[in-house]
Amino acid sequence: MNAPxxxxxxxxxxxxxxxxxxxxxxxxxxxxxxxxxxxxxxxxQLLLVGAALTLVIAPGRSIWWSWLWVAAMTGYAATVARxxxxxxxxxxxxxxxxxxxxxVVTLGVLFGLHVFPLNGRTLVPIAGMMIxxxxxxxxxxxxxxxxELRDKRDEVExxxxxxxxxxxxxxxxxxxxxxxxxxxxxxxxxxxxLVFLPGAMTGLILAGTAPLQAVLVQAVVMFLVLAATATxxxxxxxxxxxxxxxxxxxxxxxxxxxxx
Amino acid sequence: MDERPAVAVELDRxxxxxxxxxxxxxxxxxxxxxxxxxxxxxxxxGKTTLLRLCNRLEVPDGGRVCYRGRxxxxxxxxxxxxxxxxxxxxxxxxxxxxADNLAVARPDAGTGELSTALERVALDPGLLGxxxxxxxxxxxxxxxxxxxxxxxxxxxxxxxxxxxxxxxxKLVFEAxxxxxxxxxxxxxxxxxxxxxxxxxxxxxxQLRDGRLAxxxxxxxx
Numbered sequence: 001m002n003a004p005x006x007x008x009x010x011x012x013x014x015x016x017x018x019x020x021x022x023x024x025x026x027x028x029x030x031x032x033x034x035x036x037x038x039x040x041x042x043x044x045q046l047l048l049v050g051a052a053l054t055l056v057i058a059p060g061r062s063i064w065w066s067w068l069w070v071a072a073m074t075g076y077a078a079t080v081a082r083x084x085x086x087x088x089x090x091x092x093x094x095x096x097x098x099x100x101x102x103x104v105v106t107l108g109v110l111f112g113l114h115v116f117p118l119n120g121r122t123l124v125p126i127a128g129m130m131i132x133x134x135x136x137x138x139x140x141x142x143x144x145x146x147x148e149l150r151d152k153r154d155e156v157e158x159x160x161x162x163x164x165x166x167x168x169x170x171x172x173x174x175x176x177x178x179x180x181x182x183x184x185x186x187x188x189x190x191x192x193x194l195v196f197l198p199g200a201m202t203g204l205i206l207a208g209t210a211p212l213q214a215v216l217v218q219a220v221v222m223f224l225v226l227a228a229t230a231t232x233x234x235x236x237x238x239x240x241x242x243x244x245x246x247x248x249x250x251x252x253x254x255x256x257x258x259x260x
Numbered sequence: 261m262d263e264r265p266a267v268a269v270e271l272d273r274x275x276x277x278x279x280x281x282x283x284x285x286x287x288x289x290x291x292x293x294x295x296x297x298x299x300x301x302x303x304x305x306g307k308t309t310l311l312r313l314c315n316r317l318e319v320p321d322g323g324r325v326c327y328r329g330r331x332x333x334x335x336x337x338x339x340x341x342x343x344x345x346x347x348x349x350x351x352x353x354x355x356x357x358x359a360d361n362l363a364v365a366r367p368d369a370g371t372g373e374l375s376t377a378l379e380r381v382a383l384d385p386g387l388l389g390x391x392x393x394x395x396x397x398x399x400x401x402x403x404x405x406x407x408x409x410x411x412x413x414x415x416x417x418x419x420x421x422x423x424x425x426x427x428x429x430k431l432v433f434e435a436x437x438x439x440x441x442x443x444x445x446x447x448x449x450x451x452x453x454x455x456x457x458x459x460x461x462x463x464x465x466q467l468r469d470g471r472l473a474x475x476x477x478x479x480x481x
Binding site for chain 1: 315316317318319337338339341342345346348350352354355364365404407408411
């Protein structure tokens, strides 16, 4: 397959960055510098990743390099999740556990049942898609559940005082947080193809793959993301419940975000 | 009648420290099982903390709490909380009807039992099908009391349950509590309202700066 974009094409596309910077200058938004830095940074990051990926998934290279890449992505995503929601206690370890669980489920289905052949070229992008897309849902679920338990402490303690176990007392709030965290992904899945053409499919079509083939890959990716977000959010929620209640069924003190 | 021990809750040199402050400072007391024991004191004196220790929503940093002679840390907290019910200062209705609320306490309770629980707190059993959040403040607080009664507690912890109520619903709540005490339920009632304490108490403890003064015994013979 011939690459449809060469270095010259890339250079020409910088005109589009100039358009964005031009609009900022024209409307006196003061964002020109940020636009240029963002574009330059994205380009450098992508080139570095491209170079690294070329090394990792080169033909003949051991698959273990790809697994190492996936492990590094998982670790990095967990630190990003923690940074985004510092008010959620223990989010680093919970995010690591949830991404690992989602990896076992989704990669297990896709590679274990031979939907894709297992090699570096398939493993790295699929794991990246899975982790990248479930990170937002992970942060959302953790944040929503912590907020619910803090804001509705009266209700939770009233349930505990009636003799409910912590897991039972937390169940309505877990359900609310999971529904809210999963709904955006379900909406996106519903709108796919009608409202927007998703990235994987667009990339494949641009790279010359037949549209039907691209659609099949995209459908698999959507289902992968759906399963991954469901798995990560449920692991985060159940894990958080274990950390936010003591073994003798007391709700721990949860500081407001401003206090933390 | 039942075979109640003389002492319901025993606190032995109980200390609670929160954010470097001694909320309770070596509190020792033997709270009798009979009648209504009122704990009064200014806000911030540690009254609510003292109450929350009795059903293990909090645990002491020092000292020991016993219920009917058994240390709380040796009891199953879920069983303890069904035996020692609590009504909080702010009523916390759960989503759904009054019946849904009562059923949280005991999902297998029949309509007859739920109606009886409402009658015990002077609420019309016809309210069972009504959305809980549409009740008035006084009704809501009594519904919370009924919800607690559904677990058939031996002891009730009342944390300023009438502080947000007007005079009339307040008196209705007090009469309900006296009735429950007369039927053999131990009541430990926290309030900062001295007049209320005088109306309902069989004995009054004063809590000040985390320390408990000796009780005035048998206010009401």
